[in-house]
Amino acid sequence: MAAASSTASASQSVRLAKRAMRKSMGLRLAAVSTEDVLAQSATITRNLLASRLYREARTISVYLNTPSGEVDTHELCLDALRSQKTLYVPSFALASPGPPTSDQREDSDQKEPSPAANDRKKPQFAAEMSMLHIIDEKDYLSLPKNSYGIREPSLDDVLSPATTSSSSELPRRTEALAPHTHGGTGLDLIVCPGLAFDLKGGRLGHGKGYYDRYLLRAKEWALRERQRQGQGQGQGQGQGQGQGQG
Structure with missing residues (x-):
C-alpha cells in the first residue's frame, strides 16, 4: 500500500x-x-x-506550425513534396456529422437552440490525431487554416477527393497508419513539435499526448507490417520449394 502511495505521489510530482x-x-x-x-x-x-x-526517408510526417513560437516547417514540407517523398500532415479535426435525417430536421424545427448547440460551434478536437496524405504542392498550399491559424486537412478528406493538379482522377487522402490494403504506408520519419527537448531526445509536448500515442501506434504499425512481409516471404519460399520437389 505504501509503495502504491509513493508511486502516485511521484507521478503527481512529475505532472506538476x-x-x-x-x-x-x-x-x-x-x-x-x-x-x-x-x-x-x-x-x-x-x-x-x-x-x-x-535523405533516406520515403514517407514522412511533418507538423504544421503555429503562427508564432514554433519552428516554421513550410520549407520542409515544400522540399519533401518536390523531392517526391510521401508527405503526411496532422489533423486533429472531428469528422463532420453528415446531413441530418428527416427526424432530426423535424426535431430541430420544433425546438429552440440549446446551450449545447452553441457549444458545438466552439473548436472541437478528435480524441486521436490522424496523419493525412498531402497529394502535391498545390494541395498543400490550398489547405485551409483552423481557428489557431494552422493549416489542417479535414478528416472528411479521407472520404472525399482531395485537390490535386496531377490527375483528372482525384485520389482520396489516406491515413499514414491505415492498413496497407487501404493505402497506409507507415512512416520512415516523424517530425514532432515540442515546447522543449533535451540532449538525449527527450521531448516536452503540449500536454495532450497526441504525439506520444501516435508514435506508439507508428511502432506497432511497423511491427505488424514486418510480420506481414515475413509471412509473405515464408509462403513464397514454401511454394517455391514445393514446385522444386514436384
Missing part, C-alpha cells in the same frame, strides 16, 4: 513539474521575435535536409 515547465517554456517562446524564429527555422531546416535520416 511538467505543467510548470510548459508554462515557463510557453512564456519564453512567446518572447522570441518573428525574425529570430525564421532565422532559427532556416538553420534547423538546412540541418534536417542534409541529414541521412531525411
